[in-house]
Amino acid sequence: MAGGKKLRLRLALWLAVAVLIATAGVPWAAEPSPIAQIKKVTGQAVVLRSGERRPAKVGEMLFVRDVIETGSDGGIGITFIDNTVFSAGPSSQIAIDEFLFDSNDFRGAMLAKMRQGTLAVVSGDIARSSPGAMKITTPTAQLGVRGTTFAVQVYGDR
Amino acid sequence: MLLLTGCPRQALFVVLPNAEGGGVGAITVEDGKTVTTLDQPYATAESRAGSTAPSEETQGNISVIFRSAIAARPILPHHFRLYFILGSDKLTPESQAAYRAVFDDVKQRPVYEIEVIGFTDTLGDLPSNEALSLARAAAIRDALVRDGLDRQAISIAGRGKRDLLVPTADQTPELRNRRVEITVR
Numbered sequence: 011m012a013g014g015k016k017l018r019l020r021l022a023l024w025l026a027v028a029v030l031i032a033t034a035g036v037p038w039a040a041e042p043s044p045i046a047q048i049k050k051v052t053g054q055a056v057v058l059r060s061g062e063r064r065p066a067k068v069g070e071m072l073f074v075r076d077v078i079e080t081g082s083d084g085g086i087g088i089t090f091i092d093n094t095v096f097s098a099g100p101s102s103q104i105a106i107d108e109f110l111f112d113s114n115d116f117r118g119a120m121l122a123k124m125r126q127g128t129l130a131v132v133s134g135d136i137a138r139s140s141p142g143a144m145k146i147t148t149p150t151a152q153l154g155v156r157g158t159t160f161a162v163q164v165y166g167d168r
Numbered sequence: 169m170l171l172l173t174g175c176p177r178q179a180l181f182v183v184l185p186n187a188e189g190g191g192v193g194a195i196t197v198e199d200g201k202t203v204t205t206l207d208q209p210y211a212t213a214e215s216r217a218g219s220t221a222p223s224e225e226t227q228g229n230i231s232v233i234f235r236s237a238i239a240a241r242p243i244l245p246h247h248f249r250l251y252f253i254l255g256s257d258k259l260t261p262e263s264q265a266a267y268r269a270v271f272d273d274v275k276q277r278p279v280y281e282i283e284v285i286g287f288t289d290t291l292g293d294l295p296s297n298e299a300l301s302l303a304r305a306a307a308i309r310d311a312l313v314r315d316g317l318d319r320q321a322i323s324i325a326g327r328g329k330r331d332l333l334v335p336t337a338d339q340t341p342e343l344r345n346r347r348v349e350i351t352v353r
Contacts (some may be wrong), residue, residue, distance in 0.1 A: 093353060
C-alpha cells in the first residue's frame with residue numbers, strides 16, 4: 011500500500027514537472043495571456059471580443075483577435091508587451107489577428123488588419139529582433155516593418 | 169459606428185521621424201506585384217486596387233491627416249538600468265539616485281506596467297547567481313511597492329550570469345553586469 015502511494019505521488023510529481031516544461035517559454039500555448047494594455051482613450055472607442063462590443067477603458071488588457079474601433083470623435087492608444095505602440099485616430103478599425111512574443115529572446119510575430127481610419131505606430135521588440143515579422147494588412151496592400159515610426163491611413167475613394 | 173461602404177479602399181503609408189530619437193528604420197509596402205520600400209522621414213506611398221507607388225505628400229498634409237492618431241499616442245515605454253554593490257541586492261549610491269527617475273517616470277503614467285529583470289557578474293557559481301539576480305529584481309520591486317506602486321503591475325525575473333551586458337571571463341567582478349534592467353510602459 012505504502013509503496014503504491016509513493017509511486018502515485020512520484021508519478022504526479024513527474025507529471026507536474028512535464029507540464030511545467032511543456033508550457034515554459036511558450037506563453038501563447040497555455041491560457042490566453044494579455045498582449046497589450048489600453049493606455050489612452052479619447053471620445054468614443056470600443057473593443058470587440060468574441061462578438062461582444064464593450065467600451066474601451068484605460069488600463070484594460072487586450073488579447074489576440076481583439077478588434078479596436080473608434081467613433082468619429084474617438085482615439086485610442088495601446089502598448090503591446092513587446093513595447094510596440096499603436097495609436098488610432100477617429101473612425102478607425104484595427105484587428106489584432108496574430109501576436110506571438112517570447113520575452114526571453116524578444117522574438118515574435120505580429121499581424122494587424124486595418125480596415126479603415128488612421129494608425130500611428132512606434133515599433134517595438136518584435137520588429138527589432140525579427141525583421142519582417144511585424145505586418146499590417148490593409149484592403150489594398152501589406153505593410154512590412156523593419157523597425158521605425160510610421161503611420162497608415164485607409165480611406166474610401168473621395 | 170463605422171461606415172464601411174462598398175467603394176474601393178485606398179491606403180496611404182508614411183515613415184515618420186523616429187519618435188524615440190534614434191535612426192529612421194524602413195517599411196515595405198507589398199501589393200502582390202510590387203514591393204515599395206520607404207526609408208526616409210515623410211516618404212509616402214499610396215496603394216489602390218492592386219497597385220502601389222511612392223507618392224508626394226507635403227509634411228503639412230501628413231501632419232493634418234495623422235494629427236488625431238499621433239495625439240492618441242500614449243507615453244512611450246522607457247528603459248532603465250540600475251547597478252548593485254558586489255554580491256548584494258543593494259543599489260550603488262549612484263543608482264539609488266537613478267531609482268528616483270524610474271519612480272518619477274511611472275508616476276507620469278495614468279496606467280503602467282513594469283518589468284524588472286535581474287542580472288549578475290560572473291563571480292560565483294550558477295545557482296547562487298540565479299538566486300542573486302532574482303533577489304535584485306525582487307528588491308527593486310519591493311522598493312517600488314513600498315513607495316506606493318501597484319504590486320500586480322510589476323513582474324520580475326532573474327537571468328543570473330547568463331546575459332552579460334559587458335562580456336567578461338568567468339569569475340570576473342564587473343559593476344556594469346551587476347544590474348537590473350527595468351522597462352516602464
